[in-house]
Amino acid sequence: MSSAANGGRARRSRGPHPPSAGASGQRAWFHKPSVVPGFGLTFGFAVTYLALVVLVPLGVLLLRATGVGWSGFVQTALDPRTLAALRLTFGASFAAATINAVFGVLLAWILVRYRFPGRRLLDAAIDLPFALPTAVAGLTLAALYSRNGWIGQLFAPLGIRIAYTPLGVGVALLFVSLPFMVRTVQPVIEEIDREVEEAAATLGATRLQTVVRVVLPSLVPAMLTGYALAFARAIGEYGSVIFVAGNQPYVSEIVPLLIVFRLEEFNYPAATAIATLMLLISFAMLLFVNLVQAWSRRRFGYGS
Amino acid sequence: MAAETDTTAVADRGAAAPAARRPRPVTTETPLTRALLLAVGLAYLAxxxxxPLAAVFTEALRDGLDGYLASILEPDTLAAIRMTLLVAALAVPCNVVFGIAAAWAVAKHEFRGRSLFVTLIDLPFSVSPVIAGLVYVLLFGSSGVLGAWLQSHGITVIFALPGIVLATIFVTFPFVARELIPLMQEQGTGDEEAAVSLGASGWQTFRRVTLPNVKWGLLYGVLLCNARAMGEFGAVAVVSGRIRGETNTMPLQVEILSNEFPLSxxxxxxxxxxxxALLTLALKTFLEWRYGDEMSSSQPGH
Known part of the structure; x- marks a missing residue:
């Protein structure tokens, strides 16, 4: 890092000698002295960039939310339309994360334990929802699940409409949250020591008992993490949902869409209040994931 | 010697297997259960x-190849394609520089609050894209914190390129950093210390020692970052204003066209x-397969 901009803090010119001579107690407390140069420059740049791009804008949102005031906040949050959107968003996210929890563990198990032609391809395809832009996913799911779509026409005779109803929201969320459970559980299944399963079998456990009582409990921390990640992604999802949901107020309108509506009406206080509520929920999820991982490291000796 | 015994052992087992009809290993399910689980999993993925993947291409080619090309060569669509490429070309390098700087600081140095710093880097992944767009509107919009000042200086951020790039940077913020940090942590500081002790400058150390060590991981991060940058919808929709032919990106163009006829x-x-997306997945899989040992085990992304 040969930058003069970094002034006296750059330790480049000191070459191989440890910079202990000039390091004040203050700096040693913050940054452990090291032969590798460039801490001041890289850390300074990274922190500034992080602050400018992420922290300050998020801080402005929280600041504007305090301007809304407590009564304004409660009023917005308890507005029937907001409540309906919250119910749908959380209900659909909960359903999607739960269904994907079951299928995610199943898929991870298949991918790790079974050998079959096309396994590699399948493994790669799991990440499709990460790679496919949400607008494409939404457009396609709407076409597939509409009344004359490939899948929708199978349900139409039964009187079930999927696209443009709350069910459509669920379908879109199923798609976008699919990879999370698979990708968090998969590496843990790979790590499972088969001897444990052999021990269970020699002690007389049936295969089902081994899986339920020995294998699954060791997957719990990873499953909690995967569940929380899938859920967090689902409640924030916007792009794919608005194509399939129909977006009727009180019926099939999700919270992120409501934020966009309020913003387009220039109702900034309401948009800010709802966004802050969602942000706080997201942070709570993030905290939960970190706590689970810390607990898992202590309890099982690995983080998921 | 050891290898030789190994191969004979394997050969023995291979030869004995069909004759002796070994009992099913206790660490797997019955063939019926296996087939059933496999069928359910495959059906779900299908x-x-x-x-959906098949449907995209079928619907796109519904009006034949000529109709397909005509739709893509439509001027507004071409403008959206150019816009998407431009936004990615501006946003991705910013996050690459940040990712490298952050990874260098975190992996090659020890400082207080390091884990907090790493957690904060991941923050944009837990923020809804709509909120990512909203924060910039609140900051730079006409009634935003800096709105009046920007207006008096004739700078437009919202409903213009800068806003779109900023929103894209926000949502793709962690990709490169979270790929490089674990990788550079695994590699430790031994190589860099050796280079420095041999008289290399910091830049030389990075350029000739660190960068070759992490190049595949870096490429992997850039790949994911780029895919998200080109495909982002929510955050960009909030800040772009969706002016046809001007501030529309490809995903926004998809939405506008989806309300029109023909849907193809x-x-x-x-x-x-x-x-x-398919190209990204193919390259990603190739990198994992070919250079997996030179990259950190990837965490679930977004």
């Missing part, structure tokens, strides 16, 4: 992954984005 035009643009 329903939610493969069918929307699917034509969508098919380009789907191709990008």
């Amino acid at each position: 329903l939610f992954l493969f069918l 035009a929307a699917f034509a643009v969508a098919s380009l984005l789907a191709l990008l």
Whole structure:
């Protein structure tokens, strides 16, 4: 890092000698002295960039939310339309994360334990929802699940409409949250020591008992993490949902869409209040994931 | 010697297997259960992954190849494609520089609050894209904190390129850093210390020692970052204003066309984005397969 901009803090010119001579107690407390140069420059740049791009804008949102005031906040949050959107968003996210929890563990198990032609391809395809832009996913799911779509026409005779109803929201969320459970559980299944399963079998456990009582409990921390990640992604999802949901107020309108509506009406206080509520929920999820991982490291000796 | 015994052992087992009809290993399910689980898993993936993918291309080509090309060569669509490429070309390098700087600081140095710093880097992944767009509107919009000042200086951020780039940087913020940090941590500081002790400058150390060590991981991060940058919808929709031919990106163009006739035009643009996704997945899988040992085990991304 040969930058003069970094002034006296750059330790480049000191070459191989440890910079202990000039390091004040203050700096040693913050940054452990090291032969590798460039801490001041890289850390300074990274922190500034992080602050400018992420922290300050998020801080402005929280600041504007305090301007809304407590009564304004409660009023917005308890507005029937907001409540309906919250119910749908959380209900659909909960359903999607739960269904994907079951299928995610199943898929991870298949991918790790079974050998079959096309396994590699399948493994790669799991990440499709990460790679496919949400607008494409939404457009396609709407076409597939509409009344004359490939899948929708199978349900139409039964009187079930999927696209443009709350069910459509669920379908879109199923798609976008699919990879999370698979990708968090998969590496843990790979790590499972088969001897444990052999021990269970020699002690007389049936295969089902081994899986339920020995294998699954060791997957719990990873499953909690995967569940929380899938859920967090689902409640924030916007792009794919608005194509399939129909977006009727009180019926099939999700919270992120409501934020966009309020913003387009220039109702900034309401948009800010709802966004802050969602942000706080997201942070709570993030905290939960970190706590689970810390607990898992202590309890099982690995983080998921 | 050891290798030789190993191969004979394997050969013995291979030869004995069909004759002796070994009992089923206790660490696997019955063939019937296995087939059943496999069928259920495959059906689920077919329903939610493969069918949508197939539908994109079928719908896009509904009006034949000529109709497909006509939809893509439509001037507004071409403008959206140019816009998407431009936004990615501006946003991705910013996050690459940040990712490298952050990884260098975190992996090659020890400082207080390091884990907090790493957690904060991941923050944009837990923020809804809509909120990512909203924060910039609140900051730079006409009634935003800096709105009046920007207006008096004739700078437009919202409903213009700078806002779109900023929103894209926000949502793709962690990709490169979270790929490089674990990788550079695994590699430790031994190589860099050796280079420095041999008289290399910091830049030389990075350029000739660190960068070759992490190049595949870096490429992997850039790949994911780029895919998200080109495909981002929510955050960009909030800040772009969706002015046709001007501030529309490809995903926004897909949405506008989806409200019009024929629908195959929307699917034509969508098919380009789907191709990008497939290319990304193919390259990603190739990198994992070929250089997996030179990259950190990847965490679930977004």
